[in-house]
Amino acid sequence: MAIGIVSYSHTNFGVLKEDIPELVKGVVEGAISKVDKGIDPKEIDLIVTSCVDNQFSNQHQTGTLAWRYLKNPDAKGFKVEAACASGSLALFVAKEMVRAGFIKNAMIVGFEKMSNIPTDKVTSILIRGGSPEERMIGITQPAAYGFMAKLYMEKYGATEDDYALVAVKNHDNAMRNPWAQFHKKITIEDVKGSKMIASPIRLLHCSPITDGAAAIILSGEPKRYTDTPVYIKSMAVAHDTLGVFERADPTFLSASKKAADEAYMKAGLKPSQIQFAEVHDAFAPAEIQLYDALGFSGKGEGYRLIRDNATAFSGSRPVNVSGGLKAKGHPIGATGVGMMIETFLQLRGEAGERQLPSPEIGLIENHGGTGAVAAVTILGR
Amino acid sequence: MAIGIVSYSHTNFGVLKEDIPELVKGVVEGAISKVDKGIDPKEIDLIVTSCVDNQFSNQHQTGTLAWRYLKNPDAKGFKVEAACASGSLALFVAKEMVRAGFIKNAMIVGFEKMSNIPTDKVTSILIRGGSPEERMIGITQPAAYGFMAKLYMEKYGATEDDYALVAVKNHDNAMRNPWAQFHKKITIEDVKGSKMIASPIRLLHCSPITDGAAAIILSGEPKRYTDTPVYIKSMAVAHDTLGVFERADPTFLSASKKAADEAYMKAGLKPSQIQFAEVHDAFAPAEIQLYDALGFSGKGEGYRLIRDNATAFSGSRPVNVSGGLKAKGHPIGATGVGMMIETFLQLRGEAGERQLPSPEIGLIENHGGTGAVAAVTILGR
Numbered sequence: 001m002a003i004g005i006v007s008y009s010h011t012n013f014g015v016l017k018e019d020i021p022e023l024v025k026g027v028v029e030g031a032i033s034k035v036d037k038g039i040d041p042k043e044i045d046l047i048v049t050s051c052v053d054n055q056f057s058n059q060h061q062t063g064t065l066a067w068r069y070l071k072n073p074d075a076k077g078f079k080v081e082a083a084c085a086s087g088s089l090a091l092f093v094a095k096e097m098v099r100a101g102f103i104k105n106a107m108i109v110g111f112e113k114m115s116n117i118p119t120d121k122v123t124s125i126l127i128r129g130g131s132p133e134e135r136m137i138g139i140t141q142p143a144a145y146g147f148m149a150k151l152y153m154e155k156y157g158a159t160e161d162d163y164a165l166v167a168v169k170n171h172d173n174a175m176r177n178p179w180a181q182f183h184k185k186i187t188i189e190d191v192k193g194s195k196m197i198a199s200p201i202r203l204l205h206c207s208p209i210t211d212g213a214a215a216i217i218l219s220g221e222p223k224r225y226t227d228t229p230v231y232i233k234s235m236a237v238a239h240d241t242l243g244v245f246e247r248a249d250p251t252f253l254s255a256s257k258k259a260a261d262e263a264y265m266k267a268g269l270k271p272s273q274i275q276f277a278e279v280h281d282a283f284a285p286a287e288i289q290l291y292d293a294l295g296f297s298g299k300g301e302g303y304r305l306i307r308d309n310a311t312a313f314s315g316s317r318p319v320n321v322s323g324g325l326k327a328k329g330h331p332i333g334a335t336g337v338g339m340m341i342e343t344f345l346q347l348r349g350e351a352g353e354r355q356l357p358s359p360e361i362g363l364i365e366n367h368g369g370t371g372a373v374a375a376v377t378i379l380g381r
Numbered sequence: 382m383a384i385g386i387v388s389y390s391h392t393n394f395g396v397l398k399e400d401i402p403e404l405v406k407g408v409v410e411g412a413i414s415k416v417d418k419g420i421d422p423k424e425i426d427l428i429v430t431s432c433v434d435n436q437f438s439n440q441h442q443t444g445t446l447a448w449r450y451l452k453n454p455d456a457k458g459f460k461v462e463a464a465c466a467s468g469s470l471a472l473f474v475a476k477e478m479v480r481a482g483f484i485k486n487a488m489i490v491g492f493e494k495m496s497n498i499p500t501d502k503v504t505s506i507l508i509r510g511g512s513p514e515e516r517m518i519g520i521t522q523p524a525a526y527g528f529m530a531k532l533y534m535e536k537y538g539a540t541e542d543d544y545a546l547v548a549v550k551n552h553d554n555a556m557r558n559p560w561a562q563f564h565k566k567i568t569i570e571d572v573k574g575s576k577m578i579a580s581p582i583r584l585l586h587c588s589p590i591t592d593g594a595a596a597i598i599l600s601g602e603p604k605r606y607t608d609t610p611v612y613i614k615s616m617a618v619a620h621d622t623l624g625v626f627e628r629a630d631p632t633f634l635s636a637s638k639k640a641a642d643e644a645y646m647k648a649g650l651k652p653s654q655i656q657f658a659e660v661h662d663a664f665a666p667a668e669i670q671l672y673d674a675l676g677f678s679g680k681g682e683g684y685r686l687i688r689d690n691a692t693a694f695s696g697s698r699p700v701n702v703s704g705g706l707k708a709k710g711h712p713i714g715a716t717g718v719g720m721m722i723e724t725f726l727q728l729r730g731e732a733g734e735r736q737l738p739s740p741e742i743g744l745i746e747n748h749g750g751t752g753a754v755a756a757v758t759i760l761g762r
Contacts, residue, residue, distance in 0.1 A: 021513050052441055053610050054434045058516060060464035061511045064753045067620050076618045078470045079462040083441035089459045093474060106519030135439060237457045239448050277451045371728070372445045373458070 002230030004222030015330030051333030087336020088375030110337035146198030174323025183328030186276025236262035271295030319343030385603025385610030394710030432714030464749025468717020469756030498502035512624030527579030530666035555704025562710030651678030
């Protein structure tokens with residue numbers, strides 16, 4: 001069965017004035033209204049939400065919250081959670097149910113409202129993305145990513161400039177994305193002069209605290225709803241140890257590699273055939289680790305791609321043309337859904353100023369915590 | 382496809398000394414070890430967790446947490462959340478994936494660790510089960526249930542004694558359940574003399590704050606793993622308004638009725654054919670409302686069943702022989718899974734002192750918030 005994305009809705013990412021019910025209502029109704037050939041809400045049987053912490057959402061049944069705006073009393077709704085990969089896992093569940101044939105069309109609604117919570121408290125909430133053992137001794141997400149980034153430098157010769165270049169590139173890309181949280185070019189010097197958070201990670205390597213929402217509609221009969229659906233060529237999910245310190249090689253994101261390998265195999269594609277990608281740069285050095293894991297570079301060679309501008313907007317394989325989590329923003333539950341939408345728009349030729357020249361195949365890598373859960377999705381026209 | 386439950390594991394419910402990793406490890410390994418004909422963890426492709434608030438779990442990827450104890454590197458894990466109905470929704474998702482044939486066997490792991498949080502804070506966490514609008518004006522779960530119970534009394538003539546009898550019955554049942562939080566008989570006078578919480582709801586009408594975990598293994602080929610599986614005859618999920626105050630008839634749990642009607646229809650059964658049931662008595666008066674919603678009584682006549690002892694252990698259709706949420710306990714994410722296990726054991730004739738005489742069909746009603754999401758499952762031999 002060819003399952004396709006037939007519609008979407010996407011708020012600005014940033015510090016938003018809307019509360020969660022308004023954000024959710026907006027994207028649920030927006031996705032319905034954007035279906036090219038129209039859709040009756042009664043044709044949408046399932047609504048899967050993605051959001052991460054109940055201290056952000058203040059809600060235990062976001063599935064019902066989204067359901068109330070769908071206007072199909074017979075639809076079923078629930079939330080799927082898998083840390084920062086929640087958006088992809090929600091898509092995975094919805095896609096499997098559509099593939100099974102029990103559900104004709106499903107909506108995935110990702111959202112997060114993080115700006116209401118003081119910044120220091122956000123870090124103590126996001127530490128829940130890691131392992132219980134690391135949390136108990138206070139290893140935050142930036143600390144764990146910093147540890148990985150430092151080891152990667154020592155092992156392979158990546159430099160602070162390489163890591164800074166990822167942030168520079170993604171801020172540059174975000175200039176072309178009206179939804180992005182930051183519209184501000186930065187330089188290598190800006191990054192290297194920014195506040196040290198967890199060496200070698202500095203403030204300008206970190207994705208920001210973001211509000212936002214995004215929704216997509218998935219269909220088992222996509223041509224019924226649009227002449228230009230974007231198909232899910234393949235999707236895979238894999239896991240690694242919850243803790244970074246339990247890993248044989250903490251420089252390597254092995255769940256992302258495992259998911260990518262399975263996705264390539266299922267789609268019958270090689271890494272070289274991926275024309276562009278959205279990847280999980282919650283901290284800029286991770287983007288370089290992901291070039292390795294996704295097979296875009298040899299192991300330990302990812303930093304060469306950023307040095308050579310290979311992943312820049314005008315490079316041979318652009319990565320994070322949206323601006324990435326770094327500069328587009330990272331409203332956790334919405335992030336994965338937003339990555340799908342970026343890829344959808346690029347493949348449809350509807351990405352405006354940041355449109356790539358007619359790509360046919362794009363990849364999304366979305367992971368949770370320090371890579372303990374990873375989802376890789378390949379979309380195509 | 383006949384999908385069956387082939388194994389289970391269940392901790393005591395109560396105030397437990399174990400932390401979440403220990404609880405989860407215990408039930409994951411326990412369910413594997415209890416498969417009659419044995420199972421290789423590598424045969425379990427999916428692990429779906431159910432737990433409710435990240436302030437209880439301190440974890441954003443409980444799917445990966447459970448995965449690490451499963452010992453199948455290729456399994457996929459994620460969490461499903463739908464307030465107090467999370468356990469049933471997790472089963473719903475796993476069951477649909479098994480039915481689709483992509484997953485051969487799945488484990489559902491429900492847990493909650495609530496006793497670490499001060500009681501007053503628990504109430505402010507559980508208010509997230511209701512609507513955003515009711516939460517904003519401070520309508521807690523007991524307040525909303527109290528409102529429903531009061532209206533039901535005024536409309537139909539139920540009395541405080543009827544509501545007290547539900548708690549008395551469920552405490553009596555819990556005496557026979559070694560896993561139950563309370564092993565203490567209570568009287569109508571005890572209930573009516575207990576602290577007023579939200580009129581007419583008193584302390585002894587309320588389910589307690591509970592720690593606990595429970596797991597089941599679901600199989601698409603149940604006979605391969607046991608000669609005595611328990612089959613999912615049918616399962617249905619429905620929704621109602623998030624807020625009680627938005628409902629045309631706040632005395633009626635219409636999502637529970639809708640789910641029950643669909644479950645009866647799919648199973649080809651009438652309410653009169655249900656021999657016993659586990660229902661969501663988070664607050665005792667709700668059990669009477671549920672007799673109405675499930676068709677065990679005419680609308681507004683549920684209180685007669687409790688007066689007549691029809692739902693007592695020795696009655697014509699026992700309800701909550703486990704002790705119910707009221708006396709067995711209510712570790713939110715584990716509750717629905719625990720209800721499945723109670724029904725599984727009764728149908729297998731393994732319920733020990735509380736065994737009913739050879740039942741063949743049992744029903745589980747598990748709802749979230751004030752009934753805005755409801756799941757009804759019918760299990761049979």
